[in-house]
Structures are given as structure tokens and as C-alpha cells.
Amino acid sequence: MTSNDNTVPLVELNDGNKIPQLGFGVFQIEPENTSAAVKTALDIGYRHIDTAQMYGNEKQVGAGIRDSGIDRADVFITSKLNNGFHRPDDARHAFDDTLAALGTDHVDLFLIHWPLPTRYDGDFVSTWNVLEEFAADGRARSIGVSNFQPAHLDRLAQESGTVPAVNQVEIHPYFVNDEVRRYGWDHGIATEAWSPIAQGKVLDDHEIGIIAETLGKSPAQVVLRWHIQRGDIVFPKSVTAARVQSNFELFDFDLSDADMETIAGLDKGESGRTGPNPDEFDYIPD
Numbered sequence: 001m002t003s004n005d006n007t008v009p010l011v012e013l014n015d016g017n018k019i020p021q022l023g024f025g026v027f028q029i030e031p032e033n034t035s036a037a038v039k040t041a042l043d044i045g046y047r048h049i050d051t052a053q054m055y056g057n058e059k060q061v062g063a064g065i066r067d068s069g070i071d072r073a074d075v076f077i078t079s080k081l082n083n084g085f086h087r088p089d090d091a092r093h094a095f096d097d098t099l100a101a102l103g104t105d106h107v108d109l110f111l112i113h114w115p116l117p118t119r120y121d122g123d124f125v126s127t128w129n130v131l132e133e134f135a136a137d138g139r140a141r142s143i144g145v146s147n148f149q150p151a152h153l154d155r156l157a158q159e160s161g162t163v164p165a166v167n168q169v170e171i172h173p174y175f176v177n178d179e180v181r182r183y184g185w186d187h188g189i190a191t192e193a194w195s196p197i198a199q200g201k202v203l204d205d206h207e208i209g210i211i212a213e214t215l216g217k218s219p220a221q222v223v224l225r226w227h228i229q230r231g232d233i234v235f236p237k238s239v240t241a242a243r244v245q246s247n248f249e250l251f252d253f254d255l256s257d258a259d260m261e262t263i264a265g266l267d268k269g270e271s272g273r274t275g276p277n278p279d280e281f282d283y284i285p286d
């Protein structure tokens with residue numbers, strides 16, 4: 001896995017498309033700061049941007065990509081269906097709006113953001129069928145889900161014809177989420193780890209600090225490298241240029257098996273989550 005430069009590995013998805021294993025996330029970047037943040041990331045070398053309708057900054061993501069001068073074809077863009085738009089016609093209109101906001105005729109990956117098992121009579125399968133339309137007409141090169149638990153994925157397997165290309169879920173050293181990761185591994189669904197550094201909460205951890213000091217790396221680099229060696233896809237967020245740069249420098253060192261185990265051993269189970277439990281989360285933005 002290690003290379004001597006910062007070439008980001010590509011992960012092959014179950015539909016044959018390829019996604020850069022390291023990207024840039026834009027949750028909680030204010031719209032007015034998003035174009036500049038995206039341009040900074042692209043200037044550094046990132047070629048994968050993770051946004052969502054919920055983040056309110058798709059338009060500025062599109063502008064940042066255009067400002068960078070990098071060809072649209074060279075940037076992998078993910079967006080996600082907002083929770084208020086699960087009904088089929090709402091999903092269709094919302095997807096049209098995403099493409100218009102980004103200023104592109106396709107996204108590389110489009111996800112159902114949350115399964116909302118307590119809303120819409122628990123019916124995320126008809127929503128998934130609409131994403132299958134987007135894949136069939138080529139406007140979403142790949143389709144996937146986010147925050148799906150194994151039971152939700154089982155329902156898609158039983159009631160639809162397409163296996164999601166990815167499942168984007170919370171994962172970091174305090175919440176290793178191995179049951180969901182294992183399900184993905186067993187069923188050909190790539191795992192994407194959101195909040196990979198737990199929004200900063202793992203960076204003061206004593207054990208991570210020791211590993212970082214021994215390797216001469218930052219705690220964030222150690223944690224992001226741990227994700228990379230586990231094979232998951234990550235997209236840390238930062239509005240701080242020096243952090244955006246250092247978060248990209250993950251491919252000139254290795255963690256030992258012992259380091260990998262030490263970090264995985266920090267898991268706190270359910271109490272380690274920074275975000276909501278997908279079985280309970282039913283938030284619909286205004």
C-alpha cells in the first residue's frame with residue numbers, strides 16, 4: 001500500500017468505477033468559504049470531494065472546481081439526497097437541483113444520506129429504486145447509501161436489483177463500526193468512513209500521541225493512515241490550509257500491525273459515536 005509519493009490509491013467499486021481512497025469533505029464549511037476550501041484542496045492534489053444537499057454548499061463546490069482549472073473529468077464528486085426528499089418525485093427534483101447547483105451533467109457518486117427507518121413508513125427501497133434510475137441514465141456514475149445498518153442493506157438486497165457501491169458510515173478509533181464494515185466486505189460494498197478523526201476528538205488520545213511521536217507524524221496523519229491501511233475511503237474536512245496539506249501526506253509511511261491493533265483497541269462501541277445512531281435518526285431539515 002505504501003508508496004514514496006502522495007499518489008492516492010484508487011478503490012474499485014462493485015460497478016467497475018474507481019474512487020480515490022482519500023478525498024476532501026465539506027460538511028460544516030460555510031458556503032462563503034467553500035469555493036476557496038475546495039480550490040485549496042484541489043491545488044494540493046485532492047481529486048475527490050464529498051458534499052451533500054444537506055450541507056448547502058453544492059453550488060460553491062462546483063465553483064471551487066471550476067476556479068481550480070482542473071478538468072471536471074478529473075474530479076470525483078459525491079453528493080447525497082437530503083432527508084426531506086425520499087418520495088420518488090421529490091428525489092428526482094432534488095437530484096436535478098444537485099446537478100444544476102454543481103454545474104455538471106453527472107455526479108460520480110450519489111447516496112441516500114440516511115435510511116430514516118422511522119419515516120416514510122420505513123420505505124427507503126422506493127427511494128433506492130429512483131437512484132437506480134439515475135445510474136441507468138448515466139447522471140450518477142455510481143450509487144450508494146450512507147448510514148445504512150446491516151438490516152437496511154439486507155432489505156435492499158432482498159427488494160432491489162442493485163447492490164450499493166458504497167456505504168458511508170461513522171468510523172474512527174473511538175467507533176470502529178466493524179459489524180457494518182464486515183457486512184460491506186462480505187457483500188462487495190466499499191466502506192467510506194465519515195468523521196474519520198471524530199471531528200478532532202481522537203487527536204488528544206494518549207496512545208495515538210505515542211504512535212505519532214514515534215513516527216514523527218501528526219495524530220491526524222496517524223489516524224487517517226490507520227483508515228487507509230484498513231482499506232476504507234476517507235475525506236477529512238478542514239478549512240485550515242496547513243491541515244488540508246498534512247492530511248494529504250499519508251502515503252510515505254506505514255503503521256505496524258501492533259500500531260493498527262492499538263488504535264483499533266481504542267473502540268468505545270456505541271458510546272464512541274460522535275453522530276446519531278442511524279436506527280433512531282429521523283431529522284428532516286426545514
Ligand SMILES: NC(=O)C1=CN([C@@H]2O[C@H](COP(=O)(O)OP(=O)(O)OC[C@H]3O[C@@H](n4cnc5c(N)ncnc54)[C@H](OP(=O)(O)O)[C@@H]3O)[C@@H](O)[C@H]2O)C=CC1
Pocket residue numbers: 024025026027028050051113146147168169193194195196197198199200203218220221235236237238239240243244246247275
Ligand atoms: N454521511 C454522513 O452522514 C456524514 C458525512 N460526513 C462527511 O465526512 C467528512 C469528514 O467528517 P467531519 O464530520 O467533517 O469531521 P472530521 O473527522 O473530518 O474532522 C473535521 C474537524 O477536524 C479538524 N481537523 C481537520 N484536520 C485536522 C488536523 N490535521 N489537525 C487537527 N484538527 C484537524 C477540522 O478543523 P478546521 O476545519 O478548523 O481545520 C474540523 O474541526 C464531512 O466533511 C462529510 O463530507 C460527515 C458526517 C456525517
Ligand SMILES: O=C(O)C(=O)[C@@H](O)[C@H](O)C(=O)CO
Pocket residue numbers: 027052054113275276
Ligand atoms: O454531515 C452529515 O452528512 C450529516 O448527516 C450530519 O450533519 C448529521 O445530520 C448530524 O450531524 C446530525 O447531528
